[in-house]
Amino acid sequence: MKEQLIFTKSVAGRKEGYLPPLDIPEPQQVSLPDWARRKDTPRLPELTEMDVVRHYTRLSQLNYGVDSGFYPLGSCTMKYNPKINEDAANLPGFAQLHPYQPVETTQGALQLMAETQKALAEIAGMDAVTLQPAAGAHGELTGIMMIMAYHASRGDRRRTKVIVPDSSHGTNPATAALCGCEIVQIPSNPDGGVDLEALKKVAGMDTAALMLTNPSTLGLFENQISEIARIIHQAGALLYYDGANMNAIMGYARPGDMGFDVVHINLHKTFATPHGGGGPGSGPVGVKAFLEPFLPKPVVRYEMQDGRYILDDRRPLSIGKVKAFYGNFGVVVKAYTYLTVMGGDGLKAASEKAVLNANYLMSLLGRDYHVPFAGPCKHEFIVTPKNIKETGVHTMDVAKRLIDYGYHPPTIYFPLIVEEALMIEPTETESKETLDAFARALCKISREAKDDPGLLHEAPHNTPVSRMDETAAARKPVLRWVPYYE
Amino acid sequence: MNSNEVKYTREHEWIKVEGKLARIGITDYAQKSLGDVVFVELPDLDRELKAGEVMGVVESVKAVSDIYAPCTGRVITVNEALLDSPELINQDPFGDGWMVEVELDGLDEELLSAQEYEELVKEEAE
Amino acid sequence: MAYLPHTKEQEKAMLATIGVSSSEELFRDIPPELRLARPLALSPGLSEKTAWEQIGALAEKNRHTGRLISFLGAGAYEHYQPKAVKHILARSEFYTAYTPYQPEISQGTLQAVFEYQTMICELTGMDAANASLYDGATALAEAALMAAEATRRKVILVSPLLHPEYRQTLETYLHGRGIRIAEIPWEKGVTQPAEAEKLLNHEVAGVLLQNPNFLGSIEELAPFAQAAHKAGALLVVSVDPVSLGLLADPGQCGADIVVGEGQSMGLPLSLGGPYLGFMGVKEKYLRRMPGRIVGKTTDRLGREGFVLTLQAREQHIRREKASSNICSNEALCALSATVYLALLGPQGLREVGNQCLQKGHYAKKCLSTLPGVTVPFGCPSFTEFVVKTQEAPVLLNQRLLSGGILGGLDLGRFYPELKNHILLCVTEMRSKEEIDQLVRIWGEKA
Numbered sequence A: 001m002k003e004q005l006i007f008t009k010s011v012a013g014r015k016e017g018y019l020p021p022l023d024i025p026e027p028q029q030v031s032l033p034d035w036a037r038r039k040d041t042p043r044l045p046e047l048t049e050m051d052v053v054r055h056y057t058r059l060s061q062l063n064y065g066v067d068s069g070f071y072p073l074g075s076c077t078m079k080y081n082p083k084i085n086e087d088a089a090n091l092p093g094f095a096q097l098h099p100y101q102p103v104e105t106t107q108g109a110l111q112l113m114a115e116t117q118k119a120l121a122e123i124a125g126m127d128a129v130t131l132q133p134a135a136g137a138h139g140e141l142t143g144i145m146m147i148m149a150y151h152a153s154r155g156d157r158r159r160t161k162v163i164v165p166d167s168s169h170g171t172n173p174a175t176a177a178l179c180g181c182e183i184v185q186i187p188s189n190p191d192g193g194v195d196l197e198a199l200k201k202v203a204g205m206d207t208a209a210l211m212l213t214n215p216s217t218l219g220l221f222e223n224q225i226s227e228i229a230r231i232i233h234q235a236g237a238l239l240y241y242d243g244a245n246m247n248a249i250m251g252y253a254r255p256g257d258m259g260f261d262v263v264h265i266n267l268h269k270t271f272a273t274p275h276g277g278g279g280p281g282s283g284p285v286g287v288k289a290f291l292e293p294f295l296p297k298p299v300v301r302y303e304m305q306d307g308r309y310i311l312d313d314r315r316p317l318s319i320g321k322v323k324a325f326y327g328n329f330g331v332v333v334k335a336y337t338y339l340t341v342m343g344g345d346g347l348k349a350a351s352e353k354a355v356l357n358a359n360y361l362m363s364l365l366g367r368d369y370h371v372p373f374a375g376p377c378k379h380e381f382i383v384t385p386k387n388i389k390e391t392g393v394h395t396m397d398v399a400k401r402l403i404d405y406g407y408h409p410p411t412i413y414f415p416l417i418v419e420e421a422l423m424i425e426p427t428e429t430e431s432k433e434t435l436d437a438f439a440r441a442l443c444k445i446s447r448e449a450k451d452d453p454g455l456l457h458e459a460p461h462n463t464p465v466s467r468m469d470e471t472a473a474a475r476k477p478v479l480r481w482v483p484y485y486e
Numbered sequence B: 001m002n003s004n005e006v007k008y009t010r011e012h013e014w015i016k017v018e019g020k021l022a023r024i025g026i027t028d029y030a031q032k033s034l035g036d037v038v039f040v041e042l043p044d045l046d047r048e049l050k051a052g053e054v055m056g057v058v059e060s061v062k063a064v065s066d067i068y069a070p071c072t073g074r075v076i077t078v079n080e081a082l083l084d085s086p087e088l089i090n091q092d093p094f095g096d097g098w099m100v101e102v103e104l105d106g107l108d109e110e111l112l113s114a115q116e117y118e119e120l121v122k123e124e125a126e
Numbered sequence C: 001m002a003y004l005p006h007t008k009e010q011e012k013a014m015l016a017t018i019g020v021s022s023s024e025e026l027f028r029d030i031p032p033e034l035r036l037a038r039p040l041a042l043s044p045g046l047s048e049k050t051a052w053e054q055i056g057a058l059a060e061k062n063r064h065t066g067r068l069i070s071f072l073g074a075g076a077y078e079h080y081q082p083k084a085v086k087h088i089l090a091r092s093e094f095y096t097a098y099t100p101y102q103p104e105i106s107q108g109t110l111q112a113v114f115e116y117q118t119m120i121c122e123l124t125g126m127d128a129a130n131a132s133l134y135d136g137a138t139a140l141a142e143a144a145l146m147a148a149e150a151t152r153r154k155v156i157l158v159s160p161l162l163h164p165e166y167r168q169t170l171e172t173y174l175h176g177r178g179i180r181i182a183e184i185p186w187e188k189g190v191t192q193p194a195e196a197e198k199l200l201n202h203e204v205a206g207v208l209l210q211n212p213n214f215l216g217s218i219e220e221l222a223p224f225a226q227a228a229h230k231a232g233a234l235l236v237v238s239v240d241p242v243s244l245g246l247l248a249d250p251g252q253c254g255a256d257i258v259v260g261e262g263q264s265m266g267l268p269l270s271l272g273g274p275y276l277g278f279m280g281v282k283e284k285y286l287r288r289m290p291g292r293i294v295g296k297t298t299d300r301l302g303r304e305g306f307v308l309t310l311q312a313r314e315q316h317i318r319r320e321k322a323s324s325n326i327c328s329n330e331a332l333c334a335l336s337a338t339v340y341l342a343l344l345g346p347q348g349l350r351e352v353g354n355q356c357l358q359k360g361h362y363a364k365k366c367l368s369t370l371p372g373v374t375v376p377f378g379c380p381s382f383t384e385f386v387v388k389t390q391e392a393p394v395l396l397n398q399r400l401l402s403g404g405i406l407g408g409l410d411l412g413r414f415y416p417e418l419k420n421h422i423l424l425c426v427t428e429m430r431s432k433e434e435i436d437q438l439v440r441i442w443g444e445k446a
Ligand SMILES: Cc1ncc(COP(=O)(O)O)c(C=O)c1O
Pocket: A075, A076, A135, A136, A137, A138, A169, A171, A172, A213, A217, A242, A244, A245, A266, A281, A283, C326, C327, C328
C-alpha cells in the first residue's frame, strides 16, 4: 500500500470554503503596497475536505502507535495513553485560553499548573517545579543553565565542566555543550554503574555538575548514588537527574532523597501523555529550595495576599525565559488528568508493575538471548542476540523481524556501551498475554537466526516499504516535493 | 622530512608533502570506520589553516568526524569532486579521495610515520 | 487501579517465573535508607467519572475565548480551525506513535512530515525545512546559533520589534555560547535598515527581524537582506505563516533562514502551548539545520519511501558536538499545520490573510475616530496594530472585559516608551459587528 503525495492529487481551482465572505464594505478596504505583496502563489494542494481526510486517514494506517500494539521502545515509556487525557486538554476552558488573558480569567488553569507542580515536586522529592520546558532535552537545558547561574551567583566562574557517564543519552552532553560547558565523559564499571574511582579523579573545582539517570540507561538502579552525591557535593558541584527513567521508582524512591539537586521529568513518558509521533512533550524541572530563585520566568504560584494564583515575572536571579509563554500547557492538562485518576497509590502501583513486567520479560528471554546485566532490573533491560558471529544476524535484523510479527521493535544500539543492544521497556500497562506472546516471537526469531538467517536479513517482509537506503537519502537529500514538468 | 613522504595524524588524516605544497586526506582506516561517506565540508579557498584546528567535516549516515589540519598554511585547492561524489573517499582515500592542497607554512609537530600510524591503528582496532 | 491489567493469579505466576516471592523483592537493589518510607502525599486515585467532573469544574473556572470576543494577539492567534483538523489529529496511529525511528512502520508520520516540510518551503520561499522545533521563540534562538556557526562570528543584531518573549528566550540561549546581542534602533513602528547598516561589520553573524513585527507593522525586508549580505551576515526572519498567502515571502526578499510560530495554522491557543516552531533554510545551510529532517529515498526493492535523514549531526550521534540538543519536537502540531494548509489550499490561505488585513485596518480606522485615541504609526499593518489611549490600558481592558470583550495587550508591559499604547489583534474570527461593538464600548467612556 502506498499513498501518493498530497500535492500530486491537487486539481487547480478545486477548493473548500470555511469562512463567510468578508463583511467589510469595499470602500473601506485597503490594499498593500507593491513591495509588501506576494507575487506568486504558494503551491499548496487544492482539494476537497474529503480528499484531505482520506489522504491523512490512509497515511495514519501506515503508522504504528501504542494503540496499534505492543511498543517496547526502551527509554521512551510507551505506556497506554488514556483517552480521558485527550478530552480534558480539548475542553474549551483549557484549549481556548489566550496566554495573555488577565490572570483573573484563568484561575482554573493556573490552579491546575500549581497543583501539577506540587504533585511533581512530591514525586521527585524536590521543593519547586517549573512546567515551562517543552521536552526532556529542553528540561536539561533549563536545569544546566540554572546550575551555571547558581555557580555564577556565587562568583564561582571556574566551574565549566559537566561530567556524564558513557552510558548517558546524547541529549546530556549536547545540552551541556549548548550551555558553553566542556564535557567530561567517565566510563561505567563492569556492573553498569558509575566508576567511582574515575569520578573521584575528575570531580573537582572546575566541575559544574554531574548528569545522571537513575535507574541508568541499562535499566539498573545505581545503588552507589549516595556516595556519588557525596563526591559531587564535596567537590562543590551539583547533581542533575535525567528523569527519563522515572517510571521505575514512583513512590519507591525519590531523586531528591538520593541527593539530586535538579530533576527533569518527561510528562510524555512517565505521565502517560502521548508522544505525538515526535512531540509535543513536556519536560518540567524540579529543584531544591536553594535553586528556586533561578527558575525560568514566570513562576506560577498562589499569592496569599490577593487570594489568587499569579504569574510572577519579577525574579532578578532567574535564568530568563526558555520559550515563549508558560510551557506546553495542553500537555500539562493531560498529565494532570492522569495524576488525578491514578493518585499516589496508583502511581506507586504503576511503577511496581512496570518493574514486574520488565523482570518477567527478562526472565522469559534469558534462555535465547544474552543478558549482559543480571537482575533485578528496573523498568527496562538490555538483551543482545547470541552467536552473532556464527549467524551473521545482528540486532538490526532481530528488530526488523519483530515487525513481521506485528510488534514495534525495542530501542536498538543504545546505550552505546553495550554492543548490539536491544533495550526493552514493556511498561506497566501491558498484560501477561502480550508479554508471553512477545517473548515467544523473540525466541522464535533466535531460532530463525540459526536456521534461516536470510529471512532476518531481508525483514521486514510485509510492510509497504522494506529497509530504506539511508546513504542515498543523506548523499543527495530530497527534502521536499517539487512539481515535475514534462 | 623527505619529499614525497606521507605522514599521519592521530586523528587519521594523511599529509603528503612535495616541496612547498602538501596534499591532505583521510586514511583508509578512517573511511572504513566511518562507513559510507555522504557529505564532505571543505575549507574555503585561501583560508589560513593552523595545525591542529578543525578544517572540515566528513559525514556518514551514522557518524560525523571533524578533519584536523595536519599543517599550517594557505588552502590553494580543494577537491571539488568530493562535493558531488563523496563516495570517492570510500573508494580511493589516498588517491581520488584527497581533500585539499595547501601552501605549506609548517607541519604539525606530532605527525606520525607510516609505521607509527600502523601501530596506532592496531591499538585502536583492539 | 487504573490501566493495570494483571489478575492476582497472573501476578503470582509471573513472580514465580522470575523466582521471587513478591514484587517488593525486585526493589531490593534500592538501599533501604533511600526508600520512601511513607506513601506519596498525593490524593488517592479517582474513578474516571469523578475525575472528569473535577477537571471539568476546573476548566469552568476559566473564561475562555469561545465565550469572549477577543482582540488579543501578540504571538498567539485565534483563527478558524476547520473541524476536520481535529478529527485527523485524533487518529491515534498518529498521536500514540513515537518519533519515526522504524521507517517501515512509520511511513504515515514520515510522509506527513515530508509534506509539511514542502509546505513550509512553499510559504517561506526556502529550499529546505525541518520537522519542527519547540515554538517560535526557540526556533529563533536555534536560527541565531546556526548563523553564528555558519559564519563563525559572535554578534547577533536584533530588531527590538521582535516579540519580547522571543528576545528574552534568545538571550537565555545565547548566553552560554558567549554570543553578544545588539539592538537595531526602530522608529515610526518599523526597524530602520539604515541603522542596521551602521551596526553591521565583520563580527556580525546575523540580522534578526520579525515580519509583521510585534507592533503589527509590515517590515520591508529587502534592504536588510542587502545590508546583511554585504557584511557577510545572514538575514533571519521570523514570520506569521498565515500572512504568507498575502505578504511577500521572505525568501524572495533575500532571507537566509526563516523561522516562526506555527500556532496560527490550526492549533488551539491552549494558554501558550503546545505550539509549533518551524524553520526553513536556503540550500547552503541545509546540513546545519537542527532537529529531525525527513528525506525521500528508496528501499531494497526500489520502492519510494521516506526516512529520517541528515541525523549524523544530531545529539544521539554527535553528543557534545551536536548542532542542537533537541530530540522530541512538536510533530503532532506540525501535522495539524499540514492538514490545515491542505484543507485551506492557496485560495483559502489567501482569504484568511485578506480578512485579517481588512478587518485589522477597519478596526484601526474606527478606533482612531474615538476621542482620546490616536494611531501613532502610519506604516502598513497586518492583523495587528497599535493605538494610543488617554485611558489607562488596565482600566480600559477591565471595562471591555465586563462587556464580554478581551481587550488588547498593554504594550507598556514590554516597552516602557510605549506607555498607554495598546496592541490589538483582529483576525478573520471577528465580524464587522463585533468590531463595531468593541468601538462602541470603548467609546462609551473614553
Ligand atoms: C535518557 C533520556 N534522556 C533524555 C531524553 C530526551 O528527551 P526528549 O526527547 O523529551 O527531549 C531521552 C529521550 O528519549 C532519554 O531517553
